[in-house]
Amino acid sequence: xxxxxxxxxxxxxxxxxxxxxxxxxxxxxxxxxxxxxxxxxxxxxxxxxxxxxxxxxxxxxxxxxxxxxxxxxxxxxxxxxxxxxxxxxxxxxxxxxxxxxxxxxxxxxxxxxxxxxxxxxxxxxxxxxxxxxxxxxxxxxxxxxxxxxxxxxxxxxxx
Numbered sequence: 001x002x003x004x005x006x007x008x009x010x011x012x013x014x015x016x017x018x019x020x021x022x023x024x025x026x027x028x029x030x031x032x033x034x035x036x037x038x039x040x041x042x043x044x045x046x047x048x049x050x051x052x053x054x055x056x057x058x059x060x061x062x063x064x065x066x067x068x069x070x071x072x073x074x075x076x077x078x079x080x081x082x083x084x085x086x087x088x089x090x091x092x093x094x095x096x097x098x099x100x101x102x103x104x105x106x107x108x109x110x111x112x113x114x115x116x117x118x119x120x121x122x123x124x125x126x127x128x129x130x131x132x133x134x135x136x137x138x139x140x141x142x143x144x145x146x147x148x149x150x151x152x153x154x155x156x157x158x159x
Contacts, residue, residue: 001120009119009132010112016139017105026056026142029149030098033158039088042155047082049152050089050097052145055082057101059141064104067111067134070125108138 001009015021020028030038030053038050047055058081065072075081089097111117112135119132153159 001118006119013112013132013135013139014109017109017135017142023143024146024150026101026146029146029153033153035089035091035094037153037156037158038094040156042152045152045155046085048088049149050094051083051085051087052149052152053097053101054089056142056145057097057104058082060101060104060138063134063138064108066126067108067123067131108135
């Protein structure tokens, strides 16, 4: 893949990961919430807003770590990817979750920009995954749970 093509694809992937495009960004979905709102259980919904955000953090961290090296060991599925259904977050935990999401997103963006990153080459320690696939997975996963966060906010009359 030539340099111009790679730069164009990387720009589109970064847009997928960081921009609203056809939907609200994860950051916007998590803005202007109170601890009561991010910890509030909604009837029939299995997770709170913070639990969804924490799940996004854990899954994104796993994908980034996998993409960066063979030494990474993924958590057990599904328990390692979700906080306990009774877990809550104080303000420090909430901000730590959001800060880690931003930091890991930037680590992945740095990987996309790295000159030696081949977007289409199979990741050596994977089973067919590529950096392109992992980027699309990150975007898809975050968009899915962003929609859930917005739905919970609507049900809480906080949107």
